[in-house]
Amino acid sequence: xxxxxxxxxYDLFRSRWSLFYFIFYLLITSGLxxxxxxxxxxxxxxxxxxxxxxxxxxxxFGIMYFYNSREFTELLLAQPVDRSKIFLGQYxxxxxxxxxxxxxxxxxxxxLGGVLFxxxxxxxxxxxxxxxxxxxxxxxxxxxxxxxFDHRIKGFGLAIxxxxxxxVIYDGILLLLIVTFSDYPxxxxxxxxTVMNPIDLSRILILLQLDISALMGYTGAVFNKFxxxxxxxxxxxxxxxxxxxxxxxxxxxxxxxxDF
Amino acid sequence: MLTVQxxxxxxxxxxxxxxENIDLDFSMPGITTILGPNASxxxxxxxxxxxxxxxxxxxxxxxxxxxxxxSAYKKxxxxxxxxxxxPENLKVTELIKLIEDIRGKGHRADTLxxxxxxxxxxxxxxTILSGGTKQKVNVVLAFxxxxxxxxxxxxxxxxxxxxxxxxxxxxxxxxxxxxxxxITTHIMELVEELSDRIIYMLEGRxxxxxxxxxxxLAYGSTTVEKSIARMLEAGEMTxxxxxxLA
Numbered sequence: 149x150x151x152x153x154x155x156x157x158y159d160l161f162r163s164r165w166s167l168f169y170f171i172f173y174l175l176i177t178s179g180l181x182x183x184x185x186x187x188x189x190x191x192x193x194x195x196x197x198x199x200x201x202x203x204x205x206x207x208x209f210g211i212m213y214f215y216n217s218r219e220f221t222e223l224l225l226a227q228p229v230d231r232s233k234i235f236l237g238q239y240x241x242x243x244x245x246x247x248x249x250x251x252x253x254x255x256x257x258x259x260l261g262g263v264l265f266x267x268x269x270x271x272x273x274x275x276x277x278x279x280x281x282x283x284x285x286x287x288x289x290x291x292x293x294x295x296x297f298d299h300r301i302k303g304f305g306l307a308i309x310x311x312x313x314x315x316v317i318y319d320g321i322l323l324l325l326i327v328t329f330s331d332y333p334x335x336x337x338x339x340x341x342t343v344m345n346p347i348d349l350s351r352i353l354i355l356l357q358l359d360i361s362a363l364m365g366y367t368g369a370v371f372n373k374f375x376x377x378x379x380x381x382x383x384x385x386x387x388x389x390x391x392x393x394x395x396x397x398x399x400x401x402x403x404x405x406x407d408f
Numbered sequence: 409m410l411t412v413q414x415x416x417x418x419x420x421x422x423x424x425x426x427x428e429n430i431d432l433d434f435s436m437p438g439i440t441t442i443l444g445p446n447a448s449x450x451x452x453x454x455x456x457x458x459x460x461x462x463x464x465x466x467x468x469x470x471x472x473x474x475x476x477x478x479s480a481y482k483k484x485x486x487x488x489x490x491x492x493x494x495p496e497n498l499k500v501t502e503l504i505k506l507i508e509d510i511r512g513k514g515h516r517a518d519t520l521x522x523x524x525x526x527x528x529x530x531x532x533x534x535t536i537l538s539g540g541t542k543q544k545v546n547v548v549l550a551f552x553x554x555x556x557x558x559x560x561x562x563x564x565x566x567x568x569x570x571x572x573x574x575x576x577x578x579x580x581x582x583x584x585x586x587x588x589x590x591i592t593t594h595i596m597e598l599v600e601e602l603s604d605r606i607i608y609m610l611e612g613r614x615x616x617x618x619x620x621x622x623x624x625l626a627y628g629s630t631t632v633e634k635s636i637a638r639m640l641e642a643g644e645m646t647x648x649x650x651x652x653l654a
Contacts, residue, residue, distance in 0.1 A: 151509040155502065159495035162533075219493035223549075226458045226487035226559075227510045230479050404477075407421070408460040 149233040149240075152224065156241025160213070166249045169205060173253025181257050187268040188358070191275050194254065195354045198275065199347050202282040203311050206246055210290025211307045213242050215300050222408050235291065235403040239396070243287040247280050254279065274357040278350040281388045285346050286311065288395035295402040318345050326366060335370050342367045343383075346391040353384040410484055410556035410588055411435035411471055412457060418465030419452055419612075426452045428612040430466070434557075437586045439579070441599050443636065444609035450592045451490070453609070454559055457590075458487060470557075483511065488550035490561040490592075492542040496535035500526065500545055503534065507549050514552030521548060523574055539566045547571075551578055558582060558589045564598060576602065596633040608636060615639065 160166060176197065180190045214221075217238070224234045255276065263272045290307045297303035322341055326334055342348045352371050371380050412434040419427040427449045434440055434457075442450040455461040457468050459475050459482065467474045470481045494503050508514050521527055524544040529537060537545070543566045550558070560579075564572055579602060582589060593599060599606065599620070606623050608616040616623060616639060620632060627638040 151506065155495065155498060155506045155509075158502065159497045162497035217493075217495065219489060219491045220495055222455075222460060223487070223489055223494075224510075225460045226482060226485065226489070227507065228479050228481075228483040229510055405462060407462060408455065 149237045152229070152234055152237025153240045153244070156238050157245050160242055160245035161248060163245075165209065166245050169246065170249040170253045173250055174256060177254050177257040181261050187258070187261065187263060187266060188271065191268065191271050191354075192358065195275060195278075195351070198250075198254075198279045198282065199351055200315050202250065202279050203286040203315060203347060206243070206283045206286035207290045207307045207311045209246060210242060210287040211294050211304050214238075214291055214294035215303070218408070225408055231403050232400050235295070235399060236396075239287060239291050239399065242291075243284045246287065247283045250279050250283060251276060271354075271358055274354055278353055278388075281392060282346065282350055285388070285392050285395065288392065288399055292395050292399040292402055295399060295406055314345055314347050319348070322367070335373075338367045338370045342371060343387045346388060349384050349387050349391070353381065353388070356380045356384065409435075409437070409586070411469070412557065412588065413469045414453070414457070414466070415469065416466035417453070417456060417463050417468065419449075419456065419461060419463050426612050427456070427463070430612075430614055432607065432614065432617070434588055434590055436605070437588055438583055438604035439589045439591060439602050440605045440607060441603040442590065442592045442607045442609060443594075443599065444615075448609040449612040450609050451561065454561060454590065454592060458482065458485065458559065484555050484557055486550045486553055486555040486558045488546055488558070488560040488563050490565065492539070492546035492565070494534045494542065494545070497533055499531050499533055500537070501530045503545065504549065504552070507552075511553060516554070517548060517552040520551055523578075524548060524571055540568055540571070543567055544571055547575060547578075551582075556587055558587060560589065560591045562593055563591060564593065564595055596631070596636075599632050603632075606632070608639065610640075 177190070177194065180193055181187070184190050184193070221234065221238070225231065258272055263269055289310060293307045293310065294303050297306065322338075326338065342352055348367065352367065356372060371384070414430055414432040414434070417427050417430040418425075426447075430449075430453065432453075442453065444450045452461055456463050457470070457475070459478065462476065467476065469475065470484070473481065475481055498506070504514065504517055508517075521530065524547060526541070526544055526548065529541055529545075534542065534545075547563070547567075550560070558579075563575060563579075567575060576598075579589065579591075583604075591598075591602070603620050605619050606616065607614055608623075616626075618626070623632060623635045623639075624630065627635040627642070629635040629638055
């Protein structure tokens with residue numbers, strides 16, 4: 149697994165798309181830090197970018213990489229190595245190269261700005277952690293979808309639809325339901341629906357860490373009230389781990405019996 | 409020596425039957441060529457042997473062991489895929505190293521690199537290589553191990569005449585060493601030149617299996633190409649009718 153991971157990582161990290169991704173985050177983070185001057189505000193702005201962009205890029209890269217490397221996957225399948233090791237190696241290679249581009253792009257400007265010696269260091273770490281989680285989660289989902297659908301356009305369409313649902317449509321439906329049933333007690337419902345979407349969960353995790361109740365919205369406020377900041381952080385983190393483990397399990401399961 | 413038996417193999421993709429009750433034995437040393445039009449099931453059969461496709465019915469046995477879901481048996485098999493598509497940003501040396509990391513040192517790699525003139529390309533990224541050069545890399549990856557079974561899917565794809573002659577010599581040397589070689593190809597000259605046995609597949613079934621001479625004799629023709637044309641024209645003839653045609 150480590151061998152396949154190593155070479156997939158070499159391949160992907162050298163691609164021009166990884167470079168673009170790194171440069172995009174480098175420019176946007178440097179620009180925001182330069183213009184705003186307040187690390188706290190930059191973290192909130194970046195949070196909104198990361199919550200949408202990391203899942204989108206991971207989804208697109210994941211599905212494209214899997215379909216484009218199909219012939220190479222077949223060559224690997226003809227080698228004396230277990231299927232799960234091949235898929236896990238390729239998945240980790242892809243998500244790690246994206247994660248590194250993101251980490252360097254966002255991390256370098258903050259480090260040069262001296263974030264390690266400021267009061268925002270913990271918030272900065274939570275921002276990076278959430279970005280990494282979203283990268284690994286959505287790469288796994290896109291691999292899972294690609295393994296389930298041989299038809300490229302179908303697979304690509306479904307992966308984008310999945311991202312769109314999690315990033316945009318889900319919140320819309322939630323808002324509609326909360327407004328429609330505002331006369332009923334909705335705390336538990338809001339809690340459960342937040343846990344059921346990794347992007348919402350990531351948002352709550354950062355906002356709980358930042359402790360900005362004004363930006364939390366209804367679900368964030370409920371999360372905060374129900375669990376209190378520290379327990380809320382632990383529950384949100386555990387849920388994110390589940391959100392990562394579930395598609396990885398699905399991907400490996402789909403890969404075990406897939407015909408190539 | 410290695411034995412490969414395909415027993416009552418059946419496979420469908422949705423409603424389409426791709427392999428239907430195939431029984432074959434690839435254990436005899438020499439070259440067996442699998443022929444057939446597109447979608448006749450030849451690639452699916454090769455992939456069943458390699459464990460890439462899971463059969464719905466029947467089994468594939470390598471050295472007597474059913475291969476379903478296993479991977480260790482593949483250490484004895486060299487595979488040359490039809491399409492030479494590798495990770496674009498890896499260098500040729502890195503690609504060779506990747507396979508060596510999985511299978512151990514490929515002791516023939518250096519000889520083959522020189523044979524196919526790949527040394528100047530070793531530090532180039534795959535993305536800038538021509539189709540022919542990629543196929544040469546493909547050949548090196550498949551032949552750098554001394555394995556008892558070779559599966560070559562359209563091995564001559566995109567090779568220049570010099571490389572083609574060298575590949576044929578390479579295959580002949582493997583035959584002399586008593587190996588089992590399975591080839592799929594559309595190029596009849598290659599079949600004529602190299603094959604010991606032919607399997608002709610049509611719509612997921614084995615339509616003919618036998619030696620090249622048996623095929624020519626059965627259809628009263630001097631070339632494999634004409635024999636196959638006659639076989640297809642004859643359609644569903646009985647064996648008695650085939651005899652009379654001969």
